[in-house]
Amino acid sequence: MVLSPKPDSRPSTSLSAHLFSQVNVFSAQPLAGNPVAVVHGADRIDEAEMAAFARWTNLSETTFLLTPTDPAADYRLRIFTPDGELPFAGHPTLGSAHAWLAAGGRPASTGTVVQECAAGLITLRQDHDAGRLAFAAPPLVRSGPVDGAEVDRALAEVGLESADLVDAAWVDNGPGWMGLLLRDAETVLRARVNGAITSDIGLVGPSAASPADVEVRAFVPSLGGPEDPVTGSLNAGLAQWLMGTGRMPGNYLASQGTALGRSGRVHLDRDPQDPDTIWVGGECVTVVQGTVHLPAG
Template sequence: MTSLPRIRPFMQVDVFSARPFHGNPVAVVLDGTGVSEERMQALARWTNLSETTFVLPPTNDEADYSLRIFTSQAELPFAGHPTLGTARAWLEAGGTPRRAGRIVQECAAGLVTVRHQDEDLAFAAPPRIRHGALDDAYLGRIMTAFGITRGQVLAHQWVDNGPGWAVVQLATAREVLDLEPELSLIPDAMVGAIGAHPAGGRYRYEMRTFAPGAGVLEDPACGSMSAGIAQWLTADGAAPAAYRVSQGSRVGRDASTAVVAEADGTVWVGGDTTVLIRGTITL
């Protein structure tokens, strides 16, 4: 049942950067009880951020809370930076996990574990619902939109853990940064590119993600794509068990994502989370 508008706790969290205003912000409504789906979507459209989230009571006894995640155009079953940003907001608002050091988020993609120690947060990558090489036709459309040749593509893969991600791997970070995609050629795509930085630096990879299908032309930082790529590359032995990804410089950000793959196959994706706006919203 939809409730009448009322004042609700609200935060905005900067995710994946230690520098304020240089990560990917997420708007978090800490009490979404009684808010209709139409209102949720309207607020997400109004905030004009990559995502806006709504915290609800869990329906699963193992979960600490339930979460709904909206872009400006659609609801997502899972997304990475909203998962970390919401966990930070929930903790700051006084949330207490059922298990010390572990937050369990319920969302449309299932249960997602977020581990926290002091200020560090990282989520366990959910299973991919689609993996394997892209078909030739879709890869061709991506290459045309990106303005690249088949010879520049080292590998390609579905890395979809809910949003619909696909990725192409290029040889270098510079090639990724130089992309000038024509997204009108792939208006429904959820796609990214990744390329290696020179050895010995802080970052292993540079990543860019484009989500015209969700109303986000270029995402400043994308945890869900980082998670899917890490599951792919570490399982194949093509990436080390721990590395960092740089993202966002082409849109004026300075995002850093930490990836750790454990021996049992669990991939953890983490980064800085900072609450920059605290207040209320009438919804």
């Protein structure tokens, strides 16, 4: 007896093809920075599908390039983690701008790219000589000293003691960063997760031996993992704090990712024409490019 296959009772889904890029951010060396997945031409993808695709890629962030709604912007960006949407994030901003330009995007103003996202308009500049993109650090939504009990808890969560600490401050530009300035880069690298991390904690310490001026680490429970390789938003907040208190000069180089086998480099520069603006920059390189098929809205 020959059995006829049963008809597929599942509803058919219309798929649309989109250019897809996976970009290595904060390093010109592939695989040494922080990856972001970028879906181009995403206007017809609804929010639920964006969230589902971000869970599927399982990267810290997946972004979607859309037509801007603000006439001052060159493109609009939505940024998703596996757990939800972010109003702004640093390395996805640089990686998405790189992908948009590489795909033929032409900014309205030469040398400047304007991104529209949930946090507002973010200005990026192109440094063609250095081969870098940089974004203007967004304003802090929370700053100032951190309660002593919260500092003690954060130190305990990363296996450090009060003797390791120089200062602490909120450097929150959206993700909720608590910045801990430690004695030196060696102390930053000695940190180890000790149980559960309850806050987004950024560590920074001066480096005497590295080509970079400081070593940075980011412990990020909000992104679903203990540590982020290279973090634009944290470095932006730290620079505003450290430059503002005179602890760092108007331009310096941060190393991040060392503890994870990466070699991220973040360039922090105060704008000489506008001292209130700090540019956060790094090299980007496309590692994966192709087509992704997603349900059409």
